[in-house]
Amino acid sequence: MTAGKSRPAEGAHGELARALLTYKRSFVHIGVFSGVINILMLAPALYMLQVYDRVLASGNEMTLLMLTVILLGMYALMGALEWVRSLVVLRLGTGFDRKLAPRIYDATFSANLKTGKLNAAQPLDDLQQLRQFATGQSLFALFDAPWFPVYVLVMFYFHPALGWFALGGTVVLMGVAWLNERVSRPHLKKAGELAINSRRDAGANLRNAEVIAGMGMLANLRRRWAEQHLGYVREQNLASARMAKIQGWNKALRMAVQSLALGLGAWLVLENQMTAGMMIAGSILLGRALAPIDQIMGASRQWTQVKEAERRLSQLLGDFPPLAKGMDFPRPAGNLAVEQLLAAPPSQTQPVLHGINFKLNAGEALVVIGPSGAGKTTLARCLVNAWPPLRGKVRLDSAPLDQWRPEALGALVGYLPQDVQLFAGTVAENIARFGEVDEAKVIAAAQMAGVHELILQLPEGYQTRLGENGMGLSGGQRQRVGLARALYGEPCLVVLDEPNANLDEAGDAMLAEAIGRMKTAGITLVLITHKPNILKQADKLLILHAGAQADFGPMTEVMQRMQRGAQEPPRSPGRVMPLPPYGTAMNFAQRKEGA
Numbered sequence: 001m002t003a004g005k006s007r008p009a010e011g012a013h014g015e016l017a018r019a020l021l022t023y024k025r026s027f028v029h030i031g032v033f034s035g036v037i038n039i040l041m042l043a044p045a046l047y048m049l050q051v052y053d054r055v056l057a058s059g060n061e062m063t064l065l066m067l068t069v070i071l072l073g074m075y076a077l078m079g080a081l082e083w084v085r086s087l088v089v090l091r092l093g094t095g096f097d098r099k100l101a102p103r104i105y106d107a108t109f110s111a112n113l114k115t116g117k118l119n120a121a122q123p124l125d126d127l128q129q130l131r132q133f134a135t136g137q138s139l140f141a142l143f144d145a146p147w148f149p150v151y152v153l154v155m156f157y158f159h160p161a162l163g164w165f166a167l168g169g170t171v172v173l174m175g176v177a178w179l180n181e182r183v184s185r186p187h188l189k190k191a192g193e194l195a196i197n198s199r200r201d202a203g204a205n206l207r208n209a210e211v212i213a214g215m216g217m218l219a220n221l222r223r224r225w226a227e228q229h230l231g232y233v234r235e236q237n238l239a240s241a242r243m244a245k246i247q248g249w250n251k252a253l254r255m256a257v258q259s260l261a262l263g264l265g266a267w268l269v270l271e272n273q274m275t276a277g278m279m280i281a282g283s284i285l286l287g288r289a290l291a292p293i294d295q296i297m298g299a300s301r302q303w304t305q306v307k308e309a310e311r312r313l314s315q316l317l318g319d320f321p322p323l324a325k326g327m328d329f330p331r332p333a334g335n336l337a338v339e340q341l342l343a344a345p346p347s348q349t350q351p352v353l354h355g356i357n358f359k360l361n362a363g364e365a366l367v368v369i370g371p372s373g374a375g376k377t378t379l380a381r382c383l384v385n386a387w388p389p390l391r392g393k394v395r396l397d398s399a400p401l402d403q404w405r406p407e408a409l410g411a412l413v414g415y416l417p418q419d420v421q422l423f424a425g426t427v428a429e430n431i432a433r434f435g436e437v438d439e440a441k442v443i444a445a446a447q448m449a450g451v452h453e454l455i456l457q458l459p460e461g462y463q464t465r466l467g468e469n470g471m472g473l474s475g476g477q478r479q480r481v482g483l484a485r486a487l488y489g490e491p492c493l494v495v496l497d498e499p500n501a502n503l504d505e506a507g508d509a510m511l512a513e514a515i516g517r518m519k520t521a522g523i524t525l526v527l528i529t530h531k532p533n534i535l536k537q538a539d540k541l542l543i544l545h546a547g548a549q550a551d552f553g554p555m556t557e558v559m560q561r562m563q564r565g566a567q568e569p570p571r572s573p574g575r576v577m578p579l580p581p582y583g584t585a586m587n588f589a590q591r592k593e594g595a
């Protein structure tokens with residue numbers, strides 16, 4: 001009950017960039033702090049210059065003391081600013097996460113509803129990777145790098161030869177950093193994709209542990225997983241080997257550049273073109289100028305993965321824009337109208353349901369029958385707005401489902417899917433749909449579903465903890481707790497997809513009683529079934545065949561048409577298509593006639 005209308009998609013990177021831009025002020029603060037820190041970073045070099053050229057030359061201890069006190073003051077200020085800058089960055093990261101995580105959670109949900117393939121944890125992992133990258137050393141490197149010209153300018157001031165040497169050395173080292181990123185990127189990208197696939201497959205397969213154990217499939221599944229996993233390890237190793245070679249050379253080059261700068265400085269001193277203080281200060285400044293390059297080199301390995309994470313997230317957010325808010329209509333009586341419905345699974349365009357057209361008055365019970373694959377479950381999903389129609393409308397008291405606010409509609413609708421889908425949590429939380437648990441409503445729903453006594457028999461009654469997918473309950477128990485969840489909060493429309501698939505005779509009888517109670521409560525009911533006993537409680541019958549509406553009408557009329565259709569070739573002009581032989585319905589019709 002979620003697939004509302006979507007707003008048009010915005011630019012692929014728009015949403016992430018806009019989220020970052022809301023922290024413009026924080027970035028300005030980080031920039032200002034970085035600026036002051038980088039100016040203060042000149043202090044050790046200038047101190048060295050003064051000590052060598054002034055204090056040692058003059059032998060003035062007072063000057064040394066004053067210089068040292070000033071230097072220590074600058075260090076203290078720098079430490080405080082670094083600390084505040086880190087706090088600002090941390091706050092930025094938390095805010096960024098808070099802003100995007102719910103949106104990414106929703107988009108992941110929509111993607112799963114549509115494709116059923118996405119590893120739900122991946123986008124949130126991607127967000128974490130982006131946050132860690134954006135709030136780690138790499139961000140500081142980004143803000144520190146623009147100060148590189150200041151250091152080089154000071155070196156030019158000391159001596160142009162030293163300035164040009166620093167500039168040349170930095171360009172070479174930056175080239176190496178770029179090369180490093182370039183040679184490793186394809187392998188890291190491939191490794192990232194393989195890691196995601198192997199993690200997703202491992203997670204999905206191991207969830208079906210009982211089938212694996214029961215039929216000895218572990219070795220086969222492990223082999224399939226290992227191919228991907230080993231591929232990931234291979235690509236990762238290739239990337240690491242190439243990076244190791246470049247990084248090794250880079251380290252040697254970096255040390256050579258620093259030593260050569262000192263050597264050049266010494267030669268300039270010998271040539272009387274520079275003071276010894278400038279030689280030492282120049283060497284310190286060069287180390288400072290090269291520091292962001294080191295940080296960038298360190299980040300380059302992460303960078304490829306971060307870019308991929310950013311690409312995946314942008315794609316997800318672009319493909320699944322925020323759901324339209326929808327409206328809160330007054331509580332409907334429960335009149336249901338399906339108009340020229342054309343529907344397909346969300347990942348497909350080929351309709352599996354076409355031309356479905358029927359109306360139910362509030363409080364009526366409709367039974368839907370048809371052979372396997374006829375489109376019954378697809379119809380159920382459209383009736384609860386889980387799958388949006390390709391064309392046509394489903395209306396609740398004349399308001400199309402896609403115009404409702406999804407949460408408001410969800411509260412008025414009960415849905416029991418074929419595979420029940422309970423969640424990890426207590427029985428009460430499951431029945432209350434994981435909202436605030438209203439105990440009176442939980443018990444009322446359980447009583448209406450005829451499951452109250454059964455729940456009281458559980459070890460901790462309503463507080464019994466269930467595992468993922470309702471682990472801890474039998475199939476039939478899950479189905480009955482699922483029915484109570486569908487009835488929570490007095491819904492006006494309830495759609496039950498094969499609610500008796502896992503029930504024994506006693507369970508069937510309970511379900512029949514529950515249906516009676518729902519009818520008394522005036523709930524509009526849609527029941528999909530293969531079992532004939534539910535037909536007795538239907539007011540109307542819909543027969544689906546190959547995605548089309550084979551017949552619809554009051555129960556007895558459709559039954560009579562089916563009987564006639566079984567005895568003679570169809571002549572009725574109103575009939576959409578020839579009726580196939582539905583054993584269960586026919587048997588029931590004959591039994592009902594005989595009665």
Ligand SMILES: Nc1ncnc2c1ncn2[C@@H]1O[C@H](COP(=O)(O)OP(=O)(O)OP(=O)(O)O)[C@@H](O)[C@H]1O
Nearest residue numbers: 345347348352370371372373374375376377378379
């Ligand atoms: N998630 C899906 N992705 C792709 N195709 C789907 C999906 N769900 C259903 N279909 C296709 O839609 C058609 C109708 O399926 P549906 O589940 O609605 O049939 P059904 O009448 O409920 O069958 P059954 O009685 O076996 O549950 C089938 O051909 C099926 O292959």
